[in-house]
Amino acid sequence: MSSITLKSLSKQYSNEVKILDNINLHIQDKEFLVLLGPSGCGKSTLLRMIAGIEDISQGEVNIGDVCVNDVEPKDRGVAMVFQNYALYPHMTVYENMAYGLKIKKVKKSERERRIKAAADILQINPLLKRHPSQLSGGQKQRVAIGRAIVKEPNVFLMDEPLSNLDAKLRNEMRIEIKKLHERLNSTFIYVTHDQVEAVTLGDRIAIMADGKFRQIGTPLEIMNRPVDMFVANFISSPPINYLNAVLVKRQGQIYVDIEGVLMETQLPAERIPDNTEVIAGIRPEHCFITEDPNHSLAMKILFTEIIGTDVLLHLQFKTFNFIVKKSFDRTYTKGEEVRVGMSANHVNLFDKQTQTNLRCGQ
Ligand SMILES: Nc1ncnc2c1ncn2[C@@H]1O[C@H](COP(=O)(O)OP(=O)(O)OP(=O)(O)O)[C@@H](O)[C@H]1O
Ligand SMILES: [Mg+2]
Known part of the structure; x- marks a missing residue:
């Protein structure tokens, strides 16, 4: 059994603020759990404590x-892949992979x-006879993963293993890591600050800030219902759109009025006063271009980016600046007016x- 339970875990260097504060997970x-958060939020520290x-x-x-x-690192059944690979420069690839096993007295x-x-x-x-200095970044990274695999750990801890690779190799290795997880049947904790990696790899994502978890959920839960604007900003690439909006009561139901466009919300009417001002957040991929003048907002094209x-x-x-992501169907000219509709279920409403x-919990 290689489940992992963290109970009220904290980390503090002398007299300083808590780097990790009461972590429960x-x-x-x-x-496959992904730890996602900005630089300095405590991801590596947490991984190192587990290791x-x-x-x-x-x-x-x-x-x-x-x-x-109180169990020694080598006896925990975990293997860690470090961001900088941490290969021994004077050993060959083979010796690097063998070293941890020799220490454990494996025959x-x-x-x-x-x-x-x-x-x-x-x-x-x-590559087995080469030294690390004779390897490319991607090859070193494979060796670092190899050194972890040979330990046959129940738990893999990976600290931004792909961050030194170029975009193409990163995409390839992301798929390799996903396959590796399926093949090895081990528990993975994977640190990144890359949103695409988090969403494609994680069964669940834990979003961290300032030594605490902000939200833990499946990629879809976090993308569709971020608990707050910090998470919404962090998990959205291209960035989420925000507009001013007002919650209004009509026939006992709460609707949101976004600049004149009225949408149902399913928010509990008894708890929300009429005319509550909120911020509506909607991801670019949940907006669309429409001809319908009644449920849409007129916007002007500033520029386009083809991806x-x-x-x-x-x-x-x-x-306000606003982004719509859609299939590339035609060219749009600067200054052209288009009408933008929004998928009501995907509009998040922030206090x-x-x-x-x-809307969290809906
Ligand atoms: N030995 C130390 N003494 C004091 N503070 C430290 C020490 N080591 C790390 N820290 C602090 O702990 C915090 C968390 O560091 P950590 O390396 O875990 O962040 P991280 O989330 O992995 O960041 P990054 O994405 O940049 O790798 C940082 O503010 C860092 O400055
Ligand atoms: Mg780190």
């Missing part, structure tokens, strides 16, 4: 049913078997003071 056996290479100030790390606070024949199997998976057989077979229409509405999402 249960990660299921074989789950056992960082002291715990308060709380517990449990792997399976066992509290591992030579067994070491050879495991290294061969990992090298086959990662297609690094021709493969899609186009981003950068628009102006009053003093003006607290910035929390009133």
